[in-house]
Amino acid sequence: MENTRVCVTGGSSYLGSWLVKSLLEKGYTVHATLRNLGDPSKVGLLKGLVPNHAHSRLRLFEADIYNPIQFEPAIQGCKYIFHMATPLQHDPKHIQFKNTTEAAVSGLMSIVESCIKSGTVKRLIYTASVVAASPIKDSGNGFKPSMDESCWTPLNHSFSHANEALMAYTHSKTLSEKEVLRHNGKGDLELEVVSIACGLVGGDTLLPTISASLSMGVLISQVTNNEGWYHTLRFLEELLGKVPIVHIEDVCEAHILCMEKPSITGRFLCASAYLSSAEIASHWKRCYPYINIAEEFVEDLGREISLGSTKLKEIGFEYKFDGKMILDGSLKCAQRLGEVAASQ
Incomplete structure (x- = not known):
């Protein structure tokens, strides 16, 4: 494993930091990208994840999705790429893209090209989102009996509790996932492409605040009475029928399994529970x-x-x-960080 180089884009994010830690603990050499190497909090977070003997196996690279050519040095020499970096909201300063979707898709395609040109990358594992997998019927009237990998979010419907940012994120993740899957088998090495559509992630975090771990804030929004986060929870419920949830440790282990398989391609949903917002509230009350x-x-x-x-x-x-373990872990984490009062 020490001779196997892997790259994690968005390495200082909620998911990215946990994946970097997991990979280093398993013995892999990790190239991690972050937007600003001059940010001591992000750099310190990643360097603090590893014991002293593992520092030689972690290399940090500066790369921004709005300037995707910057990812090429991090990709060079790697066998597996985990692409987690994505713009949550469009930065209007970057006039080369008109919206979040353009920035996300363009950045992703540049990374695909760098993988193909590298001569070393065998597999690209794209961190997708369940927002791209709505089981809503084509008519927009009601839901299919179940949600699985065959479901794709229609982009011509409106949803209650939506706002511009949520719809932009939904569009960008849906179009990005469809686009990246089209590149399976491309290049001389016949690039293998895997997408992992993750549910709402919770359970724990390496980051210093719940707000930095956005999905966990949404998961406990009824406890914190946070109206903005609760509307996001309800948006997911209106989009997906119920809310698929998953523990951050399971998410990262699923990514690593999809790397370690000798050969694998295609789309996978990653969620261990599928709860309504009322069922989540019932858990808190009970x-x-x-x-x-x-x-x-x-x-x-x-x-x-x-x-x-x-x-x-x-x-x-x-x-x-x-589901119970994910909810309980999220609340315990929020209490540990001092953002929710401990038991009375």
């Missing part, structure tokens, strides 16, 4: 009666829909964390 959840943060829609994805399990993956 297990933490001292937490007061306002009535406006609870709405039972009574939807009957299941998670039908089995592809990860079919290749040997086993989830370690169920």
Whole structure:
């Protein structure tokens, strides 16, 4: 493993930092990119992840998705690429792209080209999102019985609780995932492309705040009575029928399994539970009666829909964390960081 080089884009992000840590602990040599090598908090976070003997196996590179050619040095010499970096909101200073989708797709295609040109990259593993996998019917009226890898989000519908940023993110992740999967088998080395559409991630974080770990803030929004985060939770429910959730440790282990398989391509959904916002609120009320959840943060829609994805399990993956463990871990983490009061 020490001789196997892998690259993680967006290495100081919520998911990226945990994946970098997991890869280093397993003995891999890691190239991690971040937008600004002059940011001591981000650099310190990554350098602090590894014991002294592993420092030689971590190299940091500065690269911005708005200037995607910068990723090429980090990709050179690597066998596997994990592409996690993505713009959450469009930066209007960058006039070469008109919106988030253009920036995300253009950056991704530049990274694909760098993988093909490298002469070393065998597989590109793209961190996708379940926002691209809506099980809504083509008519837009109701949902299919289950959600699985065959589901793709229609981009001509509007959804309640949506705002411009959420819809822009949904469009960018949907179009990016479709585009990257088209490049499977390209180049002399016949690049293998895997996309992992992750549910709402929670359970724990290496970052210093819940707000920096955005998805976990959304997951506990009913506990914190955070209206903005709760509207994001409800948007996901309106988009996806219910909310697929997954523990950050399971997400990273799924990525590593999709790297370590001798040969693998295609799309995989990654979620161990599929809960309505009302079911999440019920968990908080049942297990933490001292937490007061306002009535406006609870709405039972009574939807009957299941998670039908089995592809990860079919290749040997086993989830370690169920829905209860993910919710409990998220709350415990928020309490550890001082952002939610401890039990009373």
